Amino acid sequence: MNTIRSGVSETLAAIMFGLQRAANRRISYASMASTLGVSERAFAEWMRGAREPAAMEALLRMLAMLPEDEVSRVLDVWRQKSQPPPVDHLSSPTRRRTAKKQSDETAANKKPV
Numbered sequence: 001m002n003t004i005r006s007g008v009s010e011t012l013a014a015i016m017f018g019l020q021r022a023a024n025r026r027i028s029y030a031s032m033a034s035t036l037g038v039s040e041r042a043f044a045e046w047m048r049g050a051r052e053p054a055a056m057e058a059l060l061r062m063l064a065m066l067p068e069d070e071v072s073r074v075l076d077v078w079r080q081k082s083q084p085p086p087v088d089h090l091s092s093p094t095r096r097r098t099a100k101k102q103s104d105e106t107a108a109n110k111k112p113v
Contacts, residue, residue, distance in 0.1 A: 008056050009049035016047070019087050027090045035090060 020027050033043035038053075045051040063071050 008052045008060065009047055011060060012046055019090070023087045023090060027087075031090045035085060 016027065016032065019032075029043050029047065030040045033040040036043065042051070046053055046056075063074070066074065
């Protein structure tokens with residue numbers, strides 16, 4: 001069973017790497033978890049291989065049985081129906097901290113009327 005979890009976590013790591021490469025920046029676990037609608041802790045456990053998302057193994061096995069062009073077709077159909085957010089909407093922790101810091105500074109500079 002550990003081999004399966006390791007395979008799932010390795011696949012998730014490869015997906016994260018691909019998304020980060022496409023976005024040309026680091027994507028935090030918090031940002032990815034939020035996008036997926038799961039807790040940061042759950043996502044971190046998936047990445048460590050401590051747990052795996054429900055049905056992930058079955059889905060990956062089914063996709064692995066298909067020829068590559070068919071996998072692309074299936075993903076294209078899924079993208080059209082689910083309309084996943086673009087990778088560039090995922091923010092890095094640095095960008096969030098910078099935005100929060102700017103927001104805090106703006107609030108601190110406002111004087112009560």
